[in-house]
Amino acid sequence: MDNLRGSLWMILAMAAFAVEDTFIKTAAIALPVGEIIALFGLGGTAIFLGLTWARGERALVPEAARPVMLLRIGFEIGGRVFFTLSLAFTTLSATSAILQAAPLVVTLGAALVFGERVGWRRWSAIAIGFAGVLLILRPLPQSFDPASLLAVAALLGFAGRDLMTRAAPPILSRMQLGVWGFAVLIPTGAAMVAVTGGARLPQGSEALALCGAIGFGVLAYYALTAAMRMGEVAVVTPFRYTRLLFALILGAWLFGERPDLLTLAGAAVIVGSGLYTLLRQRRVPPPPAAAR
Template sequence: MSACHTVPSMSPSERAHANRIGILWMIVAMTAFIGNDAMIKNLGERLPAAQMIVVRGVMAISLITVVAWKMGALPRIADAARGWVLLRAGFEGVGTFLYLAALFQLPLANATAINLSSPLFIAVLAMVFLHERVDRARWLAILAGFAGVLMVIQPRADGFNAYAWLCLFATLIYAFRDLLTRKVPPATPSILVTLSTASVVWLMAVVVLAWEGWQPMSWRDVGLLAIASVFLSAGYYSVIAATRHAEVSVVAPFRYVGLLWALVIGYVVWGDVPNLLAWCGIALLIGAGLFMMRQQRRR
């Protein structure tokens, strides 16, 4: 079983059904990713990022491989090593390290809000690389969205702000990754794209770990990483399925479910509450994103 592209030849009822399934996948994906981020942020206070990714990766790859076997996808394992799939995974790996470096120093909600500027980056990249037309209204929405990001980042000359900019750069990398997802052949099972992603990120972490060194871990740490691996595996598969199964303009707004979870978890676990300017920026960012998606659906 693999997610498929929503195609124009679908009837309205079939397209609506595919979009509903895609929305559910996106909600699952965002919930899973925030769960993973919360676990990793907590552990990042005492463990190196590469070590966490390596340990979590072993568990995630094992779980994904079993699922791929159960789904009957392993005979096509060569699909996981094809050009677009590997390139996509490489961008995922770079984005992961940049995002985690920022996440360890930022409130969870702030990092998540910055990361949710991805649809704005995608619109600009699609114009540059896919030659998609961006009208005046969408340009205004893009500018408003980036203004919202600046209100969350709140530029100032200190280290905290540097990590916010690093998070924004990670988001740009993730936007490239999302564009590359569209290049993956429709016949390639999503579970194999997931397996390729987890494997490439793990290999990159192994290389980095050689420089960072290994720190002792408690069984509690191992347990939290095991839970994180389940969240990560579910998130990887779900976001790929959502992107490939339904119209991107329909499912993309449901990325903001992740921000709600991040706000709740950030407050409960770390006592983080965004200031008034950040709240205004979050509202502006979400509004711009929703407007962009609405305009896309009209085209």
């Protein structure tokens, strides 16, 4: 029963993430990307500060200044900036499809950075997954869109953030990590606006889009946390890929996106490779305990 509830929480989280992306893309039609990032960070910081204090925790703790946390912040900034730029300049469908390769990149990083054991089958799945990314990018002179590299940069940023989260001090709760993850977006967005200009007070539908992005972003974060704590990780994690389904539906419905055959094929290859990697990970026995 816990696995069923965890899976439902994961599906809710992915649906909320897809709606959040839709609101951000809508806001980016009229507002500068830097302003969106700064206001998104401001709203998320306020909410997570409240949740942190409600749990009797402090946001300012010495562990937040450790080198691994600074690396996490750097990856968080890179992932969020490039992701927002990708939503602004490319389709929701293509951006979401490329980001589905994140579990593959995390698996690769875990092997290279943490020395985790990865057999030849999972290495093969990672390589095939990256081939799926190339199908979407189509790196040929006549069909390549340089803006699609924004999603690749976002993918690397978010994967690096997830890896650094695994190495973060265990004393830091998810709420405290959420505070810092959102807080660093405020000066980042402000710096972007200082360079690009064009900031103005959001009006009407723009303000609603930003509020929607913040609200659904927090809901998604909460649902994701509930899913990972309630069910077995190997059972609930595959439902992350439902985010692509929601993105395809919302992209077609709201923005008139019609992904071509290569994009859909690339997305299918990425999802299939990721699912296989997760299944193989369940079968790999844990390393023997070290002798005392």
